[in-house]
Amino acid sequence: MTEQQHRIIVAGCGGMSHVWIQTALKRKDAVIVALVDVFPDNARKIKDEYALNCEIYTELEPAIKDTNANLVMDVTIPDSHFDICTTAMRNGCNVLGEKPMAANLEQAKEIIRVSEATGRTLSVMQNRRYDANIRALREMIQSGTIGKPGMVNADFFLGPHFGGFRELMDSPLIVDMAIHTFDQARFMLGADPVSVYCHEFNPAGSWYQGNAAAICIYEMSDGSVFCYRGSWCAEGASTSWESNWRITGEKGTAMWDGVGAPYAEVVAPKTYAGEFQRDLIRMEAPLTWTGQPGHAGCLDEMFQALAQGRHAETDCRDNIHSLKMVMGAIQSARSGQKVIL
Known part of the structure; x- marks a missing residue:
């Protein structure tokens, strides 16, 4: 285990989660430590399909505490982005998330405030x-x-x-x-x-x-x-x-x-x-x-930003203007x- 290795929780096990998981599995600096979904059967299908050696949870906070995760991939529906992002950052995790960054501007502004307060980041998928x-x-x-x-x-x-x-x-x-x-x-x-x-x-x-x-x-x-x-x-x-x-x-x-x-x-x-x-x-x-084109290119930039200790091109502070x-x-x-x- 290296200092920069990403211990990843994937939150949301719907259709788009496949792209995120496939990218994570190709990286030498990443390991998926948990899947989180309100419907456990969705997570079990993903775990079996990719032969993942990880636990399944229905809530994010206990998953972070149990696995010592430091990165959350938020592939949930837009209405869940606020809770996932703020919970992750307040528990020491950076977040890579699907668009839109939040369901409304008030939530987006609060996500940025939490990011500033915790020193953790949210990078948004604008592939x-x-x-x-x-x-x-x-x-x-x-x-x-x-x-x-x-x-x-x-x-x-x-x-x-x-x-x-x-x-x-x-x-x-x-x-x-x-x-x-x-x-x-x-x-x-x-x-x-x-x-x-x-x-x-x-x-x-x-x-x-x-x-x-x-x-x-x-x-x-x-x-x-x-x-x-x-x-x-x-x-x-x-x-x-x-x-x-x-x-x-x-x-x-x-x-x-x-x-x-x-x-x-x-x-x-x-x-x-x-x-x-x-x-x-x-x-x-x-x-x-x-x-790399599309999702893979955006995820490459997100991981590179984490490695370099900078905000990603699609960091929440930038992406709020698109929202x-x-x-x-x-x-x-x-x-x-x-x-x-």
């Missing part, structure tokens, strides 16, 4: 940051290739027939999915939201009980405007799950379809200001990021008013 294409697009924007960004547009149109709880939610698109696109916008721009106006609705033909479509307009801290158009009941001509992006700046436009490599069209050198339409040149974004975008959009949609964030 769509971890992709060579979005990293290349971010570098293109932040290096000034298109100049100062003025408008950012993301289109998200898919028609998944999940069944189950999503089709019964009040705001399935914004609450369950849009946080990924909102977080991507923050990541690309290096900016946070200032205000939002959101119109949420349920289009004809929708198989969702709640509003499955939305248009959101955010003012960002860098002065740009981010416009999100999305639907989870759009049959045909689908975008990718990463959205379809257009970012316009002072000197040109960057494009990304969410699948291939991004590119930009920028004003060519030696172009005269009086020209009706300026000559443009196309610039490909070099793909230089070599990390604010979700909660602000819901508030605006219900009030019909612009919301200051």
Whole structure:
């Protein structure tokens, strides 16, 4: 046993727990010491499937005390994140957790207060940051290739027939999915939201009980405007799950379809200001990021941050701004008013 070895408790043994457990089992510096689930049969299935040598609990605190754990993977439902995170940190554990970091902003703020008081951290799974294409697009924007960004547009149109709880939610698109696109916008721009106006609705033909479509307009801290158009009941001509992006700046436009490599069209050198339409040149974004994609890449960053004694890229202090975008959009949609964030 080394000083930096992670003694892990996995809280929540549903579908996404497989990704987290598979990642932990590949690490030489980690061992799973307990599974926690309010339904013990769920935990037993996971224990048997992965041949884990660990105990099963229905509550987190006794699991931590019995196993001397120092890290909790929170893969529970959003309504449980607050209790899991604060219990873990108050009992000496860091937390790696699923999004959203909490069910509401008040809980999110309290999680940050507990983190500050205990010196423990919560890192949030925002897996769509971890992709060579979005990293290349971010570098293109932040290096000034298109100049100062003025408008950012993301289109998200898919028609998944999940069944189950999503089709019964009040705001399935914004609450369950849009946080990924909102977080991507923050990541690309290096900016946070200032205000939002959101119109949420349920289009004809929708198989969702709640509003499955939305248009959101955010003012960002860098002065740009981010416009999100999305639907989870759009049959045909689908975008990718990463959205379809257009970012316009002072000197040109960057494009990304969410699948291939991004590119930009920028004003060519030696172009005269009086020209009706300026000559443009196309610039490909070099793909230089070599990390693992998706969940694995985000978990790599989380573990690296723990080893280096720093806050992870998706630490709760950062991620609360992505949660604010979700909660602000819901508030605006219900009030019909612009919301200051």
